[in-house]
Amino acid sequence: MxxxxxxxxxxxxxxxxxxxxxxxxxxxxxxxxxxxxxxxxxxxxxxxxxxxxxxxxxxxxxxxxxxSIEDIYSLYLIDSQIQEIFLSNVLKVEKHLANTIGNQVAKHLGVDNNPDNPESYLKANNYITKNRNSVIRFIHNNVIPTRDNPTAYYREHKNHIPPWILTQNMMFGTLIRYYKIQQEKIKTSIVNELILPVHTKPNGYENMNIKKAMFQFSLEILSQFRNASAHSKPVYMFQSHVDNLPPTSALEIYLGNNIFFGSKSDEISLEKKGLYGALLYLLLLTSDSYQRIYILNKLELIEKSYLDENNNNAKMANNYKLYLKAANLPTDYLNKLRKASSYINSSKNYVTSTFDGKTMNFIMHLYWPPARSGEMKKVYVAQGENIYHFNEKCSQIINKNTTSFTLLSAKTENMEPCKFCCNNI
Known part of the structure; x- marks a missing residue:
């Protein structure tokens, strides 16, 4: 037949x-x-x-x-390399989200998951929105019965499953759904953990409603690109399906001015929902500044491998440029991302690092094993500025609040040397 x-x-x-x-x-x-x-x-x-x-x-x-078929394969390789970087780092965001939700739920709603206990943190009336019943039902039917640890171990060997354990076995999409039904005060704590507060003008206070909307939108975008990357689907022309795009002005508060390339609203909309937007939101929700540097350096290594003049391969360079064009990524997109990462550091109302010198040295060598010892030299940066100083008592920063970095970190963040204390060193 x-x-x-x-x-x-x-x-x-x-x-x-x-x-x-x-x-x-x-x-x-x-x-x-x-x-x-x-x-x-x-x-x-x-x-x-x-x-x-x-x-x-x-x-x-x-x-x-x-x-040629090799040309098609080269685009596949470039996309696969970017997918690999994106996926490995979005998983860290996912883990941070899981830990934060679990801890905040425990702090505000307790640690008992027993549905027969009126004080259980999994009682629907602890949550908001009309979707809470379906989300809680899904957790009871699909997450708690899992065969995977650590939830399975706690289910079999302990008398309760605390929320910080249960969230470890939630997929990214489930975590997002679980976040959406949280009380507003819990959402505020979660959002401020993943996107640290910034100085805003004129009153110095953030608009938490806008920040929460931007956060939720970022999670949705990252989730969709994560799924595409995990299933090896092309991401270079992928456009996420998310409504209610955050206003550009809101994103600029946390990522700086001029982060987009387009001049028209429809062009900027495509950038927000495409690969460039996904990379922006990945940086935004990666609170570890050194991890952001690592992401950017890996992307730069890809670019250099195709555009390196020593390769003398015009075909490779042309195919890389063609990939960027198809992905709506201009040739200077990495510079935009680096400026956004630097802005995240400079705009936060917090001390970037409290690690001692030995610990920071160790971390830097993990990210850049071949780093020269001179690049581990400590430098000082005034809060909100983009200039590094060798002398902690330099006249340009003597009365300012400063944070210490390594020289390598300052250079990677495109900071400029002080014309006074760095001029002759």
């Missing part, structure tokens, strides 16, 4: 697929290599996922002259 049915997508061998690609003007000089690529990565993920930038403008099925 199957033989008589006209399927839209009948099975085709690798050889047949290669002939189809050749008929569409794709250059395949090595059939064996093409077969290996299709076998390893799949026709749909590789060809359908990364061909679009190479099609002729007037014919979305015919490749531009000179396009």
């Amino acid at each position: 199957e033989d008589n049915f006209n399927f839209d997508k009948p099975y085709k061998t690798s050889t047949q697929l290669i002939e189809i690609l050749k008929s569409r003007n794709l250059v395949i000089n090595n059939d064996s290599l093409a077969i290996d690529l299709l076998s390893s990565y799949g026709y749909y993920p590789l060809i359908n996922g990364y061909s679009k930038p190479f099609f002729k403008p007037d014919n979305p099925k015919i490749y531009q002259d000179g396009t």
Whole structure:
């Protein structure tokens, strides 16, 4: 019966697929290599996922002259490298969120999960919004019965499951749903843990309603890009499906002015919902400044590997630029991200680090093992400024509140040396 049915997508061998690609003007000089690529990565993920930038403008099925299957594969590789960086670091945000929600729920609602106890933190009346019953039901039916530790261990060996344990076994989407039903005072504590308070003008107080809306939007974007990365879906042209975009002015409070490239509202909207926006929100919710530097340095390593003039490979450089264009990322996007990261540091009303010198040395070497010893030198930065000083008693900062950094950290954050105390050193 199957033989008589006209399927839209009948099975085709690798050889047949290669002939189809050749008929569409794709250059395949090595059939064996093409077969290996299709076998390893799949026709749909590789060809359908990364061909679009190479099609002729007037014919979305015919490749531009000179396009090879290696070109398509190069876009796949670039996207995979960025996915890897994004995914490994968004998991840290996810873990921070889980820990924070668990601790705040315990602090405000107690530690007993027993549904028969009227004081249980999992009683629906402890939460807000009309969705609270479905969220609590999902936790009872899917999270508590898990076979995974640590929740499974506490369920089997302890007389209760405290919330900071239960949240460890919640997926990112569940954590977001659980956050949404929290009381406003708990939400405030959670948001201020992941996005530290900033100095605002004119009255110095943050608008918590705007901050919470921005926080929730950021979580939704990160969750969608996390899922796309985890399933190896292309992220370079991915647009998240989230309504109620936060106003640009709100984002600029926490990430600085001129963080977007577009001049029109629809262009900025695409940036907020696309890969660039996802990277911005990843930096925003990564409270560890050294982890942010690590993310940016890894992205820079990717860029240098493709644009390095010593490689003498114009094809690689062109494909990287093509990737940026397709992802709506201008060539200076990394500079924008670095400025945003620096702004996060400078605008916070807190001391960036309280680690002693030995501990900070250890942390810096973890992030940059080959760092030169001179780059571990301590420098001083006045709060809200972008200039580092070798002399703690420099006349330019003598009466200001200062924070100490390593020289490497200051350079990586694009800080400028003091013209007075750094000039002759």
